[in-house]
Amino acid sequence: MATRPSAAASTSMLDTWLATHERKELLRFLTCGNVDDGKSTLIGRLLIETDSVPQDVLAAVQRDSKAQGTQGEKTDLAFLTDGLKAEREQGITIDVAYRTFATGKRRFILADTPGHEQYTRNMATGASTAELAIILIDARSGVTIQTRRHAFITSLLGIRQVIVAVNKMDLVGFDESRFRAVCDEFRAFAAKLPERPEHMVPLSALDGDNVTTISSRMPWYRGKSVLELLETVPVDAALNHVNFRFPVQLAVRPTSDFRGLAGTIASGCIRRGDHVLALPSGRATRVARIVTMTGDVDEAIAPQAVTLALVDEIDCSRGDMLCAPHDRPTVSDHFEATIVWMDEDPLMPGKEYWLKHGPVETPVVVSRLVHRVDIDTLTPRPTPSLELNAIGRVELRTAKPLAFDPYGRNRGTGAFILIDRLTNATAGAGLIASSDIGHWLDTAQGELRPSLSTVTHGEREARFGQRPATILLTGLSGAGKSATARALERLIFDLGRVCVVLDGEGVRAGLSRDLGFSAADRSENLRRAMEVARTLNDAGIIAICAFVAPQDDVRRRCRELIGDQRFITVHLAAPLDACRKSDPSGVYREASAGRLRDIPGIDVIYEPPVDPDLSLPSHELDPAVCAERVLSLLRKREIVA
Amino acid sequence: MLQNGHRPLHHLDLLEAEAMHIIRETVASFERPVMLYSVGKDSTVMLHLARKAFFPGRLPFPVLHIDTGWKFREMYAYRDRYVRDELGIELLVHRNADGVKAGVGPITHGSRVHTDLMKTVALRQALDLHRFDAAFGGARRDEEKSRAKERVFSMRDTKHRWDPKSQRPELWNIYNTRIRPGESVRVFPLSNWTELDVWLYVRRESLPVVPLYFAKERPVVERGGTLIMRDDDRLPLHAGETTTQKKVRFRTLGCYPLTGAVESDAETLDEVILELIASRFSERQGRVIDHDASGSMEEKKREGYF
Numbered sequence: 047m048a049t050r051p052s053a054a055a056s057t058s059m060l061d062t063w064l065a066t067h068e069r070k071e072l073l074r075f076l077t078c079g080n081v082d083d084g085k086s087t088l089i090g091r092l093l094i095e096t097d098s099v100p101q102d103v104l105a106a107v108q109r110d111s112k113a114q115g116t117q118g119e120k121t122d123l124a125f126l127t128d129g130l131k132a133e134r135e136q137g138i139t140i141d142v143a144y145r146t147f148a149t150g151k152r153r154f155i156l157a158d159t160p161g162h163e164q165y166t167r168n169m170a171t172g173a174s175t176a177e178l179a180i181i182l183i184d185a186r187s188g189v190t191i192q193t194r195r196h197a198f199i200t201s202l203l204g205i206r207q208v209i210v211a212v213n214k215m216d217l218v219g220f221d222e223s224r225f226r227a228v229c230d231e232f233r234a235f236a237a238k239l240p241e242r243p244e245h246m247v248p249l250s251a252l253d254g255d256n257v258t259t260i261s262s263r264m265p266w267y268r269g270k271s272v273l274e275l276l277e278t279v280p281v282d283a284a285l286n287h288v289n290f291r292f293p294v295q296l297a298v299r300p301t302s303d304f305r306g307l308a309g310t311i312a313s314g315c316i317r318r319g320d321h322v323l324a325l326p327s328g329r330a331t332r333v334a335r336i337v338t339m340t341g342d343v344d345e346a347i348a349p350q351a352v353t354l355a356l357v358d359e360i361d362c363s364r365g366d367m368l369c370a371p372h373d374r375p376t377v378s379d380h381f382e383a384t385i386v387w388m389d390e391d392p393l394m395p396g397k398e399y400w401l402k403h404g405p406v407e408t409p410v411v412v413s414r415l416v417h418r419v420d421i422d423t424l425t426p427r428p429t430p431s432l433e434l435n436a437i438g439r440v441e442l443r444t445a446k447p448l449a450f451d452p453y454g455r456n457r458g459t460g461a462f463i464l465i466d467r468l469t470n471a472t473a474g475a476g477l478i479a480s481s482d483i484g485h486w487l488d489t490a491q492g493e494l495r496p497s498l499s500t501v502t503h504g505e506r507e508a509r510f511g512q513r514p515a516t517i518l519l520t521g522l523s524g525a526g527k528s529a530t531a532r533a534l535e536r537l538i539f540d541l542g543r544v545c546v547v548l549d550g551e552g553v554r555a556g557l558s559r560d561l562g563f564s565a566a567d568r569s570e571n572l573r574r575a576m577e578v579a580r581t582l583n584d585a586g587i588i589a590i591c592a593f594v595a596p597q598d599d600v601r602r603r604c605r606e607l608i609g610d611q612r613f614i615t616v617h618l619a620a621p622l623d624a625c626r627k628s629d630p631s632g633v634y635r636e637a638s639a640g641r642l643r644d645i646p647g648i649d650v651i652y653e654p655p656v657d658p659d660l661s662l663p664s665h666e667l668d669p670a671v672c673a674e675r676v677l678s679l680l681r682k683r684e685i686v687a
Numbered sequence: 688m689l690q691n692g693h694r695p696l697h698h699l700d701l702l703e704a705e706a707m708h709i710i711r712e713t714v715a716s717f718e719r720p721v722m723l724y725s726v727g728k729d730s731t732v733m734l735h736l737a738r739k740a741f742f743p744g745r746l747p748f749p750v751l752h753i754d755t756g757w758k759f760r761e762m763y764a765y766r767d768r769y770v771r772d773e774l775g776i777e778l779l780v781h782r783n784a785d786g787v788k789a790g791v792g793p794i795t796h797g798s799r800v801h802t803d804l805m806k807t808v809a810l811r812q813a814l815d816l817h818r819f820d821a822a823f824g825g826a827r828r829d830e831e832k833s834r835a836k837e838r839v840f841s842m843r844d845t846k847h848r849w850d851p852k853s854q855r856p857e858l859w860n861i862y863n864t865r866i867r868p869g870e871s872v873r874v875f876p877l878s879n880w881t882e883l884d885v886w887l888y889v890r891r892e893s894l895p896v897v898p899l900y901f902a903k904e905r906p907v908v909e910r911g912g913t914l915i916m917r918d919d920d921r922l923p924l925h926a927g928e929t930t931t932q933k934k935v936r937f938r939t940l941g942c943y944p945l946t947g948a949v950e951s952d953a954e955t956l957d958e959v960i961l962e963l964i965a966s967r968f969s970e971r972q973g974r975v976i977d978h979d980a981s982g983s984m985e986e987k988k989r990e991g992y993f
């Protein structure tokens with residue numbers, strides 16, 4: 047062995063090393079692909095090329111690989127990641143396995159999940175803690191049903207960045223046009239999901255092309271390798287840094303004069319002296335100290351685990367939540383959620399489960415099963431129950447009110463699990479869809495009976511020469527909703543027909559003067575507009591409604607309120623980039639300057655309608671053209687002649 | 688830079704926060720938690736994280752050492768000096784009394800029987816005796832291939848058995864802690880840590896560790912390619928074997944006749960970390976019990992070995 051360097055010399059060597067390596071960022075990511083798309087091979091290659099496989103492990107893999115492998119003399123890299131014996135003998139991975147590796151820049155935790163379509167639950171599990179997903183596609187087969195599932199589930203679980211790895215490029219002769227075709231196919235499907243950055247990489251995992259270094263066999267590819275992407279995409283994209291939420295895990299009371307609240311900051315940040323509100327009590331106080339074993343600190347951010355001492359001795363314990371006084375989560379016992387079902391016993395409406403949300407555990411009843419999502423087409427379907435690996439929408443009523451935010455806005459406070467009361471199995475994963483159900487389902491007080499009109503629908507149709515309808519123009523801010531609404535109004539008016547335009551700003555200026563832009567307020571704003579639209583429709587008049595209406599469930603309630611026959615959804619599908627560029631009302635500029643929050647597409651999800659009556663690329667079309675298209679739909683539906 | 692003007696947290700901070708969250712969640716949800724303490728570096732880090740989680744309060748659970756009677760002498764000395772005297776923590780020590788009476792040891796009975804009776808059975812006895820319903824362990828997913836799929840909260844039936852088919856999915860940081868009477872869980876707060884993370888954390892937090900981790904001239908016997916330290920004269924020499932002084936250290940600590948030493952010059956923590964960075968060997972290779980057959984760790988887990 048070489049002569050020992052002096053202790054001082056090694057300490058300074060280590061200091062140099064630590065300066066670059068100790069303070070690495072951590073990126074959690076997920077890999078998904080069909081069986082045999084080459085996922086294990088890709089992971090094996092990432093591990094080997096980042097020097098993360100100890101020599102003895104590699105030797106064991108080479109031994110196993112010779113005995114049972116599929117690659118002849120080449121080492122079957124899949125053996126590096128296949129863990130449990132029974133699974134290995136069956137030649138499949140049947141669960142989520144976590145691997146760690148590091149490069150000079152970052153430390154990674156990767157969740158490896160299998161590609162079988164029945165294992166939606168494992169993918170949801172792996173995705174729940176990931177910030178990025180690698181979706182593998184075999185270049186020969188292109189986008190399959192499973193690819194769609196992977197795209198949908200990762201999107202649903204809040205993964206905001208994706209690497210689409212088109213693998214086995216060696217088997218299609220490294221052909222650029224084949225790669226482009228697969229990318230186009232993927233983008234066409236992904237357009238139905240909320241927007242997120244998608245990096246497309248052509249790959250040969252087996253030979254290592256574009257895995258850690260750029261391949262000379264695909265000179266036409268100008269992007270980064272998979273590893274370079276992993277090292278450079280933003281970390282923490284899945285975390286909410288704005289809204290302070292602190293679910294109290296337990297009270298720490300070592301002596302009679304100290305009481306601290308211990309917990310993990312779910313989102314946002316907190317400083318000593320900040321005003322806070324305890325929920326559900328609503329009691330206000332301030333943070334006196336942020337206590338850690340190495341001394342008090344001035345501030346702390348998500349997801350640190352800290353102990354807060356408050357100025358006033360307020361009643362607050364496990365299950366309560368601290369938040370900023372001006373920025374509260376919703377507190378409700380009745381809300382809507384998307385459920386990924388994970389149990390052999392199907393989810394049944396009316397059945398009672400345990401719900402665990404942060405530290406809160408409470409009985410919960412599924413008050414309504416709204417629909418199941420057909421994952422392959424993304425369309426809702428009626429269903430009596432949710433089977434294992436199904437995804438659906440439910441309404442829930444909890445025994446205790448919860449303090450929560452919609453999952454799309456806050457992963458830390460929008461997620462929960464359902465537990466079977468008999469078997470204690472983790473039966474479902476829940477993503478809170480919106481703020482509470484608000485007034486949509488309220489029944490009016492007392493026996494209200496509107497007076498009956500003597501004028502019939504037929505008489506009105508004859509008078510106005512039209513059948514009444516409500517047209518909802520939905521889209522991002524800047525997508526051209528108001529302009530299209532006014533152009534359509536002009537067309538209808540010029541035909542001699544009768545219509546009224548309701549738009550977001552107009553309604554907010556009057557009827558909804560008291561409302562802001564939170565999800566709950568947006569929902570209520572739309573509910574009021576729909577009540578007006580229904581009244582107009584009852585009077586025989588066409589209502590043209592121009593609202594962002596970012597949430598799918600709220601749009602569904604609109605449809606229910608107006609009636610399926612009369613309701614028309616038109617999606618003005620200008621993508622975010624285009625809206626941002628034109629930015630007619632300046633909201634995006636304001637948002638990026640930090641002066642505006644709750645902007646759909648920016649810090650709130652805009653859920654594109656999956657099944658609109660009409661979808662128009664409004665960034666490429668003039669509002670007048672959009673209006674023409676809507677009008678021809680109205681003609682087709684015999685609303686106007 | 689994050690939206691709120693902060694830098695993202697670094698990996699040790701994130702791993703620390705995650706472990707504290709898990710430890711607190713266990714204490715809030717179970718009636719009788721216990722922390723298994725093996726005297727090694729992982730246990731030491733885990734214990735430190737637990738102290739942080741409840742600071743300024745005291746540790747709300749006891750610490751349990753399953754003693755096979757064959758640990759290195761320096762381990763016992765460190766345990767009593769650091770955990771019991773310096774930290775003043777309630778330390779329970781359990782030995783399988785039947786095993787002791789029958790004279791079970793690694794030399795007379797072989798590693799399998801010894802490990803089974805003095806570790807696996809002893810652990811079950813201790814958990815049953817005190818009716819512990821949650822036991823923290825310092826295992827990490829990077830230690831061994833089959834551990835990659837282990838949950839943070841790992842369910843054990845009334846016989847302490849682990850069934851890889853009935854483990855619960857774990858989403859976000861929400862843990863299902865509901866169990867039936869007689870069932871228990873093993874909780875692994877260090878699941879996502881690597882050996883390097885542990886050492887970097889030991890350094891960052893200035894934690895004392897057993898000196899056996901640092902290289903020193905020690906009396907060793909070479910046996911089947913493994914260097915075994917002769918910690919006392921219960922280790923008989925086979926024909927032709929001699930004890931030689933070699934500069935060695937240990938990457939993991941266990942029963943001394945079953946724990947291989949590695950030749951090394953790393954006398955200080957910093958040198959150990961540097962050596963680890965430079966080396967490409969996984970630490971478990973020093974453990975004789977894992978060599979039996981590929982997949983043997985899993986079999987042990989099913990039987991209730993930690």
Ligand SMILES: Nc1nc2c(ncn2[C@@H]2O[C@H](COP(=O)(O)OP(=O)(O)O)[C@@H](O)[C@H]2O)c(=O)[nH]1
Pocket residue numbers: 079080081082083084085086087088116117124213214215216217249250251252253
């Ligand atoms: N030709 C070629 N074969 C590959 C490539 N990547 C993986 N394979 C092979 O495809 C098969 C399935 O790969 P594996 O990684 O086990 O797939 P998994 O089921 O997705 O984990 C194996 O035989 C691999 O060697 C590639 O880029 N090119």
